[in-house]
Amino acid sequence: MELDGAGCNQVITVTGKGKSTGDYLDIELSKPKMPDAKPRNPSATRDALMGAARAEFQRTGYEAASTRKIASAAGCNPALISRYYGSKIGLFEAVMEECIDLAPLQGLPLPEMVEALADIALGKADPTGGFDPLVVAIKSSGSVEAQDVIRTKLGNPMVKQLAALIGGNNSDQKAGVILSIISGMFVGRVSVDAEALSADHDSALKELLVHAMTAVLSPDR
Structure with missing residues (x-):
């Protein structure tokens, strides 16, 4: 704020770079709050896949078993079977590792x-x-x-x-x-x-x- 030469009139001069209410709204809208990412637990996923695979292979045998049904029962994406076991036969091999204990x-x-x-x-x-x-x-x-x-x-x-x-x-x-x-x-x-x-x-x-x-x-x- 400055005074004129007569010291009577007040002249207001904005020297800073202020932001309007709209500016603040724009900032808030441009940074949407992201939901917290669910942490991945590979060990739990493997356990879930193995449990679902045991049930499916025992129910139908290898040939008729569906990897989509296995993944669905395990609550995960079918692509994780490939990630952890390579293929359907890889998953079957892991299941058959469990020899009967005599x-x-x-x-x-x-x-x-x-x-x-x-x-x-x-x-x-x-x-x-x-x-x-x-x-x-x-x-x-x-x-x-x-x-x-x-x-x-x-x-x-x-x-x-x-x-x-x-x-x-x-x-x-x-x-x-x-x-x-x-x-x-x-x-x-x-x-x-x-x-x-x-x-x-x-x-x-x-x-x-x-x-x-x-x-x-x-x-x-």
């Missing part, structure tokens, strides 16, 4: 081991139960792409694990036959749906399984 049979006398193996065979009747890689393998056996994964990630490791428990002569072959008996029970009870092999006959079936497995695992063979 460690509880360690140290059991032959009669008790056979009883436990017979129970495992009879337990293949319920395809809606907990995740079972052997059930997944049986349902996926028609896929050429899946066969190599099944053999290297499940079949051979299971035979070796069981052979180590059996010991003695021809342990690998004996383990392979036992694995075939267990797999065959699932095929007969679920895939073929043979009435003679239904759960209604568990008592008789277990007796026959025990007899057959005892013959296979006999130390004299």
Whole structure:
């Protein structure tokens, strides 16, 4: 603010660069508030994908399994399957890494081991139960792409694990036959749906399984 020569009139001079209300509104509008980005948790995403993949592969087998359904069930983008596992077969390979744990049979006398193996065979009747890689393998056996994964990630490791428990002569072959008996029970009870092999006959079936497995695992063979 300046005075004129007479000291009477006031002359107001704006020397600074002020901003109008519109200027401030423009600034606010030009900087919209962005929502907070949801942090990515790769470990949680992998866990979710694995859980969804187990359920889908067990339900349909490898060939019919849908990666879109797996991703949707896991709550993520299908592209993350490629990021973490490379492809559908890579995801299947990761799932089949989970070989059936036969460690509880360690140290059991032959009669008790056979009883436990017979129970495992009879337990293949319920395809809606907990995740079972052997059930997944049986349902996926028609896929050429899946066969190599099944053999290297499940079949051979299971035979070796069981052979180590059996010991003695021809342990690998004996383990392979036992694995075939267990797999065959699932095929007969679920895939073929043979009435003679239904759960209604568990008592008789277990007796026959025990007899057959005892013959296979006999130390004299």
